Amino acid sequence: MATKVQSFMTSQPTEVNFPVTTLNETVIVQVSARLSVLEAVSFKQTCQNLAQGNNHPKQIIIDFQQTTFMDSSGLGALVSSFKTTQEREIAMILRNVTPQVMAVLNLTGLDKVFAIESSSETSSVTSDSVTDTQKTSSRKIESLPTTHPSVASWMKRFIDIVGALVGLVITGILLIPIVIAIQIDDPGPIFFGQTRCGWMGKRFKIWKFRSMCVDAEAKKAQVKNQVQGAFFKNENDPRVTRVGKFLRRTSLDEFPQFWNVLKGDMSLVGTRPPTPDEVERYEVPEWQRLDVKPGMTGEWQVNGRSKVRSFEDVIRLDLQYQQNWNLIYDLKLIFKTIAVIFNKNSGAY
Structure with a gap:
């Protein structure tokens, strides 16, 4: 699925693709490596098209496995899509949230708003506490994106x-x-x-x-x-x-x-x-x-x-x-x- 978008700061149009996979009544949207203004407009449109269709899914999963950068526009697209899914009573779940994306969600408090699927659900529950501490530290070291x-x-x-x-x-x-x-x-x-x-x-x-x-x-x-x-x-x-x-x-x-x-x-x-x-x-x-x-x-x-x-x-x-x-x-x-x-x-x- 592709949507033509236009940068707010430039007049250069671009086309961004977000692969969509359908499994029964669940749709998985694969987010790109970057989610800045050009990608964000297309991402929002993709989610809106899925949510506003006559046979919309019961659940939309946003897969961030590849995403290493998200700026304010990306965050705005995510918030806007969340509102759209809420209006249509569609569950929106974030999956495979990378440390870079999680840092942004933590900063804004949205980690408490979105349903976030743990990326370690298949991991052993007996993980060493030191490893957990290292993971937490790693997220902090990842720090926040340099948006400007x-x-x-x-x-x-x-x-x-x-x-x-x-x-x-x-x-x-x-x-x-x-x-x-x-x-x-x-x-x-x-x-x-x-x-x-x-x-x-x-x-x-x-x-x-x-x-x-x-x-x-x-x-x-x-x-x-x-x-x-x-x-x-x-x-x-x-x-x-x-x-x-x-x-x-x-x-x-x-x-x-x-x-x-x-x-x-x-x-x-x-x-x-x-x-x-x-x-x-x-x-x-x-x-x-x-x-x-x-x-x-x-x-x-x-x-x-x-x-x-x-x-x-x-x-x-x-x-x-x-x-x-x-x-x-x-x-x-x-x-x-x-x-x-x-x-x-x-x-x-």
Whole structure:
């Protein structure tokens, strides 16, 4: 079974084959050695075709025996296929999951969601515990896939750590006046925590100084979304407090994110960190945004910032960052961000 797919980052079409074997009411799909964007689109289509047929199987087994690389798009295709099979009440089982694929599933917590058939079911149950420990260590050594050069750059991580420490010192100096201002304007929590999706879709809690009223999340449904696609913005959001408007215009509300950078959930420069409900709406190619760590700043912040009104523009800018990335480019974006912050006409809302 073959499906023509088109890369989201290039215009080069390609054809990817996923061998399918049918045994009674069970279908086995053999996954390719790589499951990145081109293969992922075809893989999703293959699974959809199997699940949506009139005589769909009762069970679909995804065989990862040959797979040694899976990036965010591959993960997105797997998640999408899982949802499709659930809707059709078809059991989806992962078989022969390699250490490289298991590392990705462990990172995102999906190892607890998918039904994973043990690759050692036919092995002796009296295996030595030392051997088990070695296998576990081997999986850790396999580590996670290098989905983008920035992920493996120790220099980028070093800059992140130094920048985060400096940023946290500045945040500490500004903390008291910000706390007082927030409490006088709208008493309540100082910080606002929200779950976001980071590298490879791993969920983490992002921190900001609270710029909205205490019950902002409950009131979100009452506010009109002024942008198109899988994210939310409103230029005159009534939930934003007076102090919050100042914090957003100066980007001071985002300073607690230096803690996220220090922990490694974010980088100083990267892509915009989406919320889980945004990721739920992604098509497979859009998962490429998650191939790099999310950043406190990036292309979309310095090229339009709050004027960006289309999710397609966010995707374009994020992929532009991935294509152009190098350390000098990161530094340029940091300096551009500083210039944007001091431009009174370019603040966020």
